[in-house]
Amino acid sequence: MAINYYENNTDLKDYFHTLPPMVKTRIIESGIEVSTLGELMQIAEHFKESD
Structure with a gap:
């Protein structure tokens, strides 16, 4: 997903x-398709913990 996706999605x-x-x-480089705030939060936590 490109950064424009997140910029244009008011929920995210x-x-x-x-x-x-x-x-x-x-998140952007992973290409993961995020459709809800909950998904974005889970993915972000995963990346925070893996570093």
């Missing part, structure tokens, strides 16, 4: 902006 945008830059980059 605010939370996405709170994430550390490294986590945002990993």
Whole structure:
């Protein structure tokens, strides 16, 4: 998913902006399809813990 996806999705945008830059980059580069805030939160926590 490109950063534009998160910028244009009002449900995800605010939370996405709170994430550390490294986590945002990993989410974008992973290509994971995120459709809900809950999914984004789980994925972000996974990446935070794996570093």
